[in-house]
Amino acid sequence: MAVTSDPLISVLLEGRYRVDAKIATGGMSTVYRGLDVRLDRPVALKVMDSRYASDSQFLTRFQREARAVARLKDPGLVAVYDQGLDSSHPFLVMELVEGGTLRELLRERGPMPPHAAAAVLRPVLGGLATAHHAGLVHRDVKPENVLISDDGEVKLVDFGLVRAVAEAGITSTSVILGTAAYLSPEQVSSGAADARSDVYAVGILAYELLTGTTPFTGDNPLTVAYQRMDNDVPLPSTVISGVPRQFDEFIAKATARTTVDRFADAEEMAEDLDAISQELALPKFRVPAPSHSAQHAAATAFHSRPTEDYRAALPVPPPAPQGVKNPTRALIRDPQDWQPAEADDESLDIPAQFAGIDIGEFVWERQRARRSLVFWMLIVLLLTAGVAAAGWTLGTNLGGLL
Template sequence: MSVTSDPLNGVLLEDRYRVDAKIATGGMSTVYRGLDVRLDRPVALKVMDARYAGDSQFLTRFQREARAVARLKDPGLVAVYDQGLDGSHPFLVMELIEGGTLRELLRERGPMPPHAAAAVLRPLLGGLATAHRAGLVHRDVKPENVLISDDGEVKLVDFGLVRAVAEAGITSTSVILGTAAYLSPEQVSTGAADARSDVYAVGVLAYELITGATPFTGDNPLTVAYQRMDHDVPPPSAAISGVPPQFDEFIARATARDPEARFADAAEMAEDLDAIAVELALPKFRVPAPRNSAQHAAATAFHSRPTVDFHPAPQQVPAQTAPPLPPPPAVKNPTRQLIRDPQDWRPIAEDDETPELASQFAGIDIGEFIWERQRARRSLMFWTLIVLLLTGGMAAAGWALGTNLQSLIG
């Protein structure tokens, strides 16, 4: 674990929000674990890059977007508590999610079976649906912006920031790098975005959850972005065996190149997902938080460091960066990715059948476990019917033979 000096560590923003430990750094901002000293409440502090502080257009848009997002109330959204400007640091104060990101979970465990993917997508679409009804568009749905709490809550973060930065006319290579894989064709061609653009991004995300990779690759972000202008997102069943046709159709509609052919918004997409879950009898599932997240590392770094003065000199308080994430799981055959740990994606136990279902995970192609169980049930019903028919037939034959013998004897 490397140690670096962070000038904001220990600083009290607007005499209220104490910066405790860095969680993550991106192209636009740095996220810290913090404390609202007035309410004695842990918070997440998203501090924007200093270059935004002098841009009045950005600050106006930043404040407007923060107010709009703060009005949204949904279990699938990270709550925004406050926003402010302290010297050269515009910042957001948000709900602190003790856990990690969906990106970290994917790197730890690899692709998900359908019941786990649905458990991620359902609250994500619920939060987006609330925003879409309020006329808001996220514009940057990706695994880094999906948080998973230690209690299994799935929440979307960072509404409005992309729009505020875009309207300020400030671009960032790292921002493009993080977003290119999920941009809709219309965002690439014209920069325009509406609810259907978010739907496209969720469709790409769903593909990644099931297959473990995004559908388009390239040498640079522009190559990745422009591929969707001429190519459809392939069905996940082409990359991994056992994916049901319902998920192929679900992702194909969400990622249609023509926005008119997609789900109209997240609410309509959620309805289709619920119908698929019922049709396939997908078991309930609590999404696990990543075990080795940057969030947990930040909390450990903060609680293990020596006690310091409440207003320390910035250079006197070292901050520890989070350990690097483990590499994605190796795939020997890209068309047959297997679940590595039978317990990784175990459903919630609700009946006696769940342990049997979980025990089938090892060595089975991802996505096949539900259909293997249904196939086994159909097979059992078939052979039970055959046995009943044979038993009935033998009984009838025995009765007929007995009657004939009695007639002959009589």
């Protein structure tokens, strides 16, 4: 029988937060699925590496950043509920987003067409705009830090952690290397970052959404990081066909090497994206969660293992089904095959002959057919009742005459 090697599993942090299953591990921390036993609420627990526990400067900055992020309220941000220190484990308690990461979605489906990319970027920019208004900078925007729920919500996570580590003077090589593809030129040259640094990272993210790859490559992450000092990000239309000119210009401005040539902040960038969406008449799109994610695997592992915990875990939605019931759930490699999804009914079985039309139109047609069927059934019932009543009346009158 397999035995977990993670000593934190089933531990109750600060007597309140039970660690249930590991979701992901990074250079600074490990994320777990957990349960707030006081409120009986599932949560995400980001437990920092134990090497940070003895650094008082880090702990002070960690607490300060957690308080600042907890005040941010936006649908595009993962909510921070609490922070604490249990033994040698500094940790954050956050909203649990049932679904997966944008990185996992890109691995499953490949590059996105403009309407799907815009659907991802809007909430990311909305969350960043809220933070920028509050004077906060993310510093680590990348697909791993964008979560997608099973309900199609897109949320940005991990505000403040990079700053807390960097300002404490204990930045590890893994932290730098993990973000090399998305660092702005000023972050590479001096470590400085402001709202325009986040804008640059979102520009790289937009490029990756449209092309399926990041713009710079190299033998190692440091080489990748330094390439942006002397090279502009190429236009995505030169890498993959079908990218509109407006998105080329959008990404070029976001990733300008000189900060004054970029969007001033996420709000200005979001306004430009909205203008592009209107000009191109981009359809609405609900971003699907990845079908096979670490989050789903953690939920499945937790609920399949025996437990003697004194409290039962809350029920968790099962992983996404393997069968495709909606075109937006298919594992698609061709970006032209991402279909706008305006229907809310995930149980629809779309016939093959309707695969190329708008789903919302198909739903409306089917609903109209159902209403027509109900109408004629009512007519038949009324006619039947009328004939029966006439027969009963005639029979009664004849009986009276006899």
